[in-house]
Amino acid sequence: MDRRVGRILISRDEIAARVTELGEAIGRDYAGRAPVLVGVLKGAVVFTADLLRAIPMPAAMDFMAVSSYGSGTRSSGVVRLTADLSLSIEGRDVIIVEDVIDSGRTISYLRRNLATRHPRSLALCGLLDKVSRREVEVDVDYVGFVIPDEFVVGYGLDYDGRHRELPDLAVLEPAVPA
Ligand code: IMP
Ligand code: MG
Numbered sequence: 067m068d069r070r071v072g073r074i075l076i077s078r079d080e081i082a083a084r085v086t087e088l089g090e091a092i093g094r095d096y097a098g099r100a101p102v103l104v105g106v107l108k109g110a111v112v113f114t115a116d117l118l119r120a121i122p123m124p125a126a127m128d129f130m131a132v133s134s135y136g137s138g139t140r141s142s143g144v145v146r147l148t149a150d151l152s153l154s155i156e157g158r159d160v161i162i163v164e165d166v167i168d169s170g171r172t173i174s175y176l177r178r179n180l181a182t183r184h185p186r187s188l189a190l191c192g193l194l195d196k197v198s199r200r201e202v203e204v205d206v207d208y209v210g211f212v213i214p215d216e217f218v219v220g221y222g223l224d225y226d227g228r229h230r231e232l233p234d235l236a237v238l239e240p241a242v243p244a
Contacts, residue, residue: 071229072239075218076211081235084210085113088191089120091208092161100124101159102185106176107131107149108230109165112222113193113210117163128153134172145175160185161208165223167192170204177204194218194235 092101100123105114107129118127131149160180167173173190181188191208198215219225220232229238 069225069238069241071219071232072237074234074236075213075216076235078221078233081210081221082116085116085120088208088210089117089122092117092191093122096121096123096159099159100126101161102126102128102153102155103161103163104151104155104180105129105163106165106172109223110163110193112230113165114163117191126153126158128155130176132172132176145172147179155180155183155185157184157186159187159189161189161191164190164192166194166196166218167204167206168196168199169201171202173204174202193221194223 101121103114103118103125105111105127108131111129114127114129118125128151129149130147130151132145133148134145162173162176162180164173164176173192177188177190189207190205192206193210195206195209195212196215197212217225217238218235219229219238220235222230223235224230225238229236
């Protein structure tokens with residue numbers, strides 16, 4: 067199905083301003099500590115890199131990958147770990163950094179998985195939160211933007227591997243019948 071990139075939902079300037087605020091909030095909450103940001107591959111790479119630089123303290127960065135989506139725009143509900151951390155998080159203050167929290171399945175799987183490794187604390191920072199789509203309850207500690215039930219691309223987020231390079235967050239338009 068061919069779908070095209072439509073209107074900008076959140077501009078690069080709005081994203082940058084919000085990432086600065088999130089970094090400041092994390093800076094206040096983690097004063098005197100050195101958190102580990104765990105970015106969820108691949109969608110959260112761009113956000114994680116920006117957030118790392120917005121946090122006014124030394125912070126480590128690592129990544130995990132999970133697969134839950136096929137090539138469509140809806141979660142299959144089945145989550146599988148496909149790449150693991152390279153750091154130990156035992157005793158560390160961990161902040162999971164995710165691009166979109168949708169049904170909540172991916173993040174609750176990750177939270178459970180990371181909790182078994184005995185971090186000192188475990189928090190969640192999501193760039194986008196589709197609150198109206200939630201199927202499992204999730205505590206999100208830091209939210210960039212609450213957005214409606216629309217599929218968005220850009221700023222690292224993809225549709226079938228495409229559009230990650232766009233600097234703004236844009237809505238993916240449904241296919242127009244020929
Ligand atoms: P959940 O498990 O249903 O919460 O799905 C979360 C995952 O779905 C995220 O990690 C994203 O990779 C993906 N996802 C959900 N909505 C969007 C979107 O609008 N654009 C791009 N990816 C999305
Ligand atoms: Mg993702």
